[in-house]
Amino acid sequence: MSFRIFIISILIGQAILGNPTRYDFSKVKFSQEIMYSMLSGYTNLGKSPIFFSASNDSADYSSDVWMDPCYERFYEVGADYVVYWFVNDDMYCEALVRGNTDTEYNPTYEQKYLARVEHKKTWCPKQV
Numbered sequence: 001m002s003f004r005i006f007i008i009s010i011l012i013g014q015a016i017l018g019n020p021t022r023y024d025f026s027k028v029k030f031s032q033e034i035m036y037s038m039l040s041g042y043t044n045l046g047k048s049p050i051f052f053s054a055s056n057d058s059a060d061y062s063s064d065v066w067m068d069p070c071y072e073r074f075y076e077v078g079a080d081y082v083v084y085w086f087v088n089d090d091m092y093c094e095a096l097v098r099g100n101t102d103t104e105y106n107p108t109y110e111q112k113y114l115a116r117v118e119h120k121k122t123w124c125p126k127q128v
Contacts, residue, residue: 025071025082025118036111042096043105045077049085049092070095074120084116085109 028035050069052059060066070093074082079095087109099105107114 024121026121028081028117028119030117032111032114035117036107036114039083039096039107040104041099041101042081043099043103044094044096044108047073047077047094049094049108052091052093054089054091067093069093080119082118083108083114084118085113086115087113091115 030038050073052061052066070082070084073079073093074095077095077097079097081096083094083096085092085094085108092108094108
């Protein structure tokens with residue numbers, strides 16, 4: 001099985017199973033094209049994407065915590081989205097924050113590399 005298929009299945013499975021770090025995160029409902037166009041309004045605050053190498057034989061990508069650094073970064077910067085990119089069979093993630101409305105930001109990678117975008121669901125109790 002290719003690394004890309006393996007990682008995508010893990011991403012889907014982990015989102016379903018949940019984990020304390022990524023609890024309440026959901027994949028956005030927009031198409032790749034629409035979501036990519038929206039990314040021009042968001043910034044990673046100059047933080048480099050977190051790198052997950054396909055050639056790292058010691059990495060355990062089947063565990064339920066390997067993506068935790070992505071969600072930790074989300075909380076660290078007060079982000080709006082966690083974005084996953086597949087570039088040359090390696091995965092990167094970054095946490096994006098809404099930027100200055102007068103500035104257009106360039107997404108880190110081309111649209112063809114955009115694999116998944118997640119947002120944190122906000123639970124609001126019903127007002128009686």
